[in-house]
Amino acid sequence: MSDFSPAASRTRRNWLEKLEIDLRLLGMIGAFALVCLCFSVVTDGRFLSARNIFNLTIQTVSVAIMATGMVFVIVCRHIDLSVGAILALASAVMGVMQARWLPNALGLGLGHPLIAPVTMISGLVTGTAIGALNGWLVGYQRIPAFIVTLGGLLIWRYVGWYLTAGQTIAPLNQTFLLFGGAEGTLGVGASWVAGGLAAAAALWVIWSGRRRKQAHDFPVRPVWAETVVMTLAVTLIMGFVAILNSYELPQAKLRRIFEARGEIMPEGYTQGYGLPISVLILILVAVAMTVIAGRTRFGRYIFATGGNPDAAELSGINTRLLTVKIFALMGFLCGLSAIIAQARLQSHPNDIGTLDELRVIAAAVIGGTALSGGIGTIHGAILGALIMQSLQSGMAMVGADAPLQNIVVGVVLVLAVWIDIQYRKRLGMR
Amino acid sequence: MTPLVEMRDISVSFGGIKAVDHVSVDLYPGEVVGLLGHNGAGKSTLIKCLSGAYRPDAGEIHIDGKKAEIHNTRDARAYNIETIYQTLALADNLDAASNLFLGRELVTPTGLLDEARMEAETRRIMARLNPNFRKFSEPVMALSGGQRQSVAIARAVYFNARILIMDEPTAALGPQETQMVAELIDELKRQGLGIFLIEHDIHAVMKLCDRAVVMKNGQRVGTVRVDEVTDDDILGMIIMGRKPETAV
Known part of the structure; x- marks a missing residue:
């Protein structure tokens, strides 16, 4: 940064401010892009192939879902070591x-349509109940979260x-496996529809946010900046769908599917994967958690409590019950991740x-x-x-062995926090 | 006239130590009553019984002549009792509007936070209290002491406080900001609020208050009208725990 003259860095900051894009987020996206680019070069483009992007996404879902819940836990100055x-x-x-139990003890038999939903509910209830118990021990019994979850x-x-x-x-229920x-x-067609709906929703959110601000005479982004943000959002969403759609099912697998139906596969037939259901679930979780964090009392109280627990308490917030809710939500998300990981x-x-x-x-x-509480975002965690x-799958592709993978991830973790501290110092935050 | 607040015979102990020992104070509308004493004299503990942070072991609180049940800060707020703590009790990571409405957020019909309306309301009240305030979208940790103080005061004033408790409101402020708070207290008095002011600074008490209650070792030394006593009289009460002859 010191290379830039003050004037140059000021104008640069100005247009970034007009776009109102979080600089920290931009840094993370930059780091991610760098990682992708490096691996892509080393692997002759295999890293950024549709197939690898597809696999990368479905491998990330389980941890990403839980990470959104962990944001709330950590923002509230707690920790949850028991999620795994x-x-x-x-x-x-x-x-x-x-x-x-369901097929034998209850006599439903294998393949009964009720098996998958009942199974999933049992997993979600298990996770939520244990999370709530954790929260009760932390909030009402005042045992440190570190100890309870350890x-x-x-x-x-x-x-x-x-x-x-x-x-x-093993083996598992066929319907259940769809979540893996x-x-x-979704297949190609439905994925385009889902992408279109998501893009429309993104545009509506941006536009209605602007309308709301205008209604109260607050400053809004200039029109060009708004256009840039909207275009960026739509491009990202549709681009992501396009990549997932372009990854095709292997021919052998397609042939098996046709054989199972008693048909013969037409010559030259191909079929794209499209959006996996598990990724769709992650996206829905991300949207829901972002709304909770920013637009609900529950979320506001989590951040307030993390920023100043005494102030929250004095404002009449029931911080004990809040703790139970946070951990219960964390547990629910563990249950959800369990469905996806197992499938x-x-x-x-x-x-x-x-x-x-x-x-x-x-x-x-x-x-x-x-970790000091009060700060964190859902999109950041994902x-x-x-x-x-x-990093992990890229190194695996390059042929780095597991010990080295762990070393690199560890170094990146410490490095990321160090950079964050430097960044905040520069901004004059605590 | 019925007093706005009457705290009768309040006692609070912490593990055998009597922090507040059978103390009675009262407060009338449009009046500022100062609470004075050394650290540990029990003034903060006494007043926290009124704001709902502590529950007294004995004694009664009457609001408008009627017995009040205050078990927590929510109850206190229901009686229009607002407290401005010395620490200001602000969540540093949130902006002014979020702090102003903390615990009492405005929501849209769908139940989501109405951020725009909260910010508009915040701008409206800040224009009245502190017209120079501009930092609406920044976390309050980026604010100066006086700006933070005005957010804390705005929080109390916005929700139509009738009884205001201020814990050393000028302790961390410069001369200009102190003057601003003093003017604000005068304005609130004119509107008929009753204000309890916890203070260390005798000059501030002489300037801002109508009456002063002096405490020592958990007991009330005495209550005096500030225009009937001198600084030295009050100092004597704080240090020696003795009431001057002139006092009623």
């Missing part, structure tokens, strides 16, 4: 539910272990979600969530998860 363990238990409950890290995974008698559970990623995609692996292995707590916390922190997954 909760995911494992929720997965164990769902595994046993769909493979044994205990949970040891407890819940092994409760799940007893549930399954330590066995891997490649097995359940992606097409089984419930006992080590599912191992070390996820660290990946989730790292994603949130790389995404700009401050980007953080994406950056980590990119």
